[in-house]
Amino acid sequence: MPKNAVLNDSLDEIELGFVEREATPRLLMKLSIQLHLAGLSLSNTVSILELFGVNRVKSTVHNWVDKADLQPEDGHSPDHVAVDETVIQLNDERYWLYAAVDPETNELLHTKLEPTRTNVLAHAFFTELREKHDVDDAVFLVDGATPLKDACTRHGLDFRYEKHGNRNSVERVFREVKRRTTAFSNCFSHASAETADEWLKSFAFAWNQLI
Template sequence: MSEFDRLNDGIAWIDLSFVERDRTPLCAIEVGIRCHLAGMSLCEVSKFLEEYGIDRSHVAIHNWVHKADRQPISTVSVDQLAVDETMIRLHGQQFWLYGAVDPYTNEIFHVSLYPTATKQTARWFLTELHRRYQLDDVKFLVDDVDYLGPVLAEDGCRFQIIQHGNRNAIERVFWEIE
């Protein structure tokens, strides 16, 4: 798939009815959304718009994309994903952070935060991951956790239980977050 093929679906008009204030010209909002859909990062879009005198943060641009209900189409093709979960504390409460990382590039594919770690939360995370990316031929690298392996097996996904090696990519990401 060429870089431009993913732009074909985004040619249609973007519904900007969510805009409540006239702080940013509608054409700039649409250009910002389209730039992000074309593959620019939110920070790159922010800098691009600055060149035309429109000073908006990457958070504002993220909100535009989210409110317009548009997300970039993934063109990622990997054969392995390191998947894991870890407990983190936020404001004195425990939460479980699930994540998926490309073990070769350390690119974070998806993260989600849940109040518990159960088979159901593992399934929710994996469902979100599959909805976002085409992962038909991916082998998931997991440790010997109670939930991820059994859920992947029940769903018929390919996975490998591994303690070190390529799966360390997700551990490095979690270490940075913690």
């Protein structure tokens, strides 16, 4: 599919039902949201708007992204699911990012940011994943993390230990998440846990549109 067609499809997926009074043309709002989620900084996104004669501050674009409430599409039926967890620094606190990826398509299926790493939270993550997607017959690819293996067992899911191979798909996602955080490292700055979790869902939506 041509790149401009992919971009058009991505813009069509962005709903602006939250907009009541906004002077910015909707197409430019959608374009701004997509550009920022694709990797453009808020400052550079604002500069793009200025090329179209529209002057907006960075917080306005941030609010558009937040209110659009973008999330990965439900209803996938992958043969394999790569699942992993990684530490995300949120201001001065450590949080755990759980993520599930279809290694065949590299699409993000589900993300969740949690304040700690426990068997209970891993179990809850798998519960949400199963509610969103048809994964009961999939083979789950996990590393040596006990909570992930325990969650698979409790849910009656088939899993196998895989350190590299198809699990690299979820590692690529984690690398991009960490590159895209405020400090271009493993840290969100000046953001609440709820804001960071919503940003991660929006990132997952954009990631799936652009891969």
